[in-house]
Amino acid sequence: MAFGRLFELRHGPFGDLQREVNQLFDSLVVRPLGFGRRLLTSVFPPVNIHEKPDSLLVEIELPGVDEQSLELSVTRDNLSLKGERPPIMRDDETTVHTRERGYGSFSRAIVLPAPVDGDKAEATYASGVLSVLLPKAPEAMTRQVPIQSQSNSKIVVDQQASGSQSAAQSPTTEQATREPPADADSTDQGMGGGK
């Protein structure tokens, strides 16, 4: 569930700094404790990958970037993203009280869990989330496999055998169940017949 880690304290490289900042500006920040941990990684930007029967959906959290500056490319099994989150412009008279948001340039290469058809990829950027829909390559699509019972399949083989006029068209599996194909008409005998 998405909220599984919600009430964990924040760890990681900036954990101590975070607490110090919160203590320093306790007067400004009303609720410095009890915050959830949204991110399960320290890599930026964080990525979620979902699978549907015919496609992959990659969601990338990138608040506050200009989508025109993003470089997104896809190969059969790799998605890569490059971009920059610009720092906030500030002059010498501005005092920074709290800085929790990150900025700078980033790049990520994501190995996809299934081969995709990159020509049909679609990407949209809304509310700070980049969503990339990647249709799977035809061979990676989920297919339903019909299951035949064994007795039925024998009859099917026999029908094909009786219909074929030339021995050259007979698949090898057929040959195992019939006489050598010198005389095609005689093979109906003993196999239950096609009709």
Next chain:
Amino acid sequence: MTDIRGQQAMGQTPQPPGEYFLPDVDIMEAPNELTIIADMPGVSSEALDVTINDNILTLSGRVTMRIDSAQKTLHQEFSRGDYYRQFRIPREFAAGKVHASLNAGVVTVRIPRDERTRPRKIEIRAE
């Protein structure tokens, strides 16, 4: 860029959702205003509430989660959920003139300094 101006901002303080995340914020103070910038990815302007009540600024954003039963999550690095965070605004800022905007999942709140409380340089004259 969507603006959420005065009237809406002066409404009732929204209650925190049952479970929520604190958005990451930057807080900066310039001579003329206080700026609070919060990352709230996934929040659209209709789902965002910015209120000031009794000098407490509240940011509240709801994230609608689409549940697709045909969809299976293979890899997860971030969680989705509502955002909520409050700040006490010092008295020298004019809470009645708050201006908020939302752009690409980033909320920017600007609160101008109350001119009456602005520090002034006092000339010291020699006797």
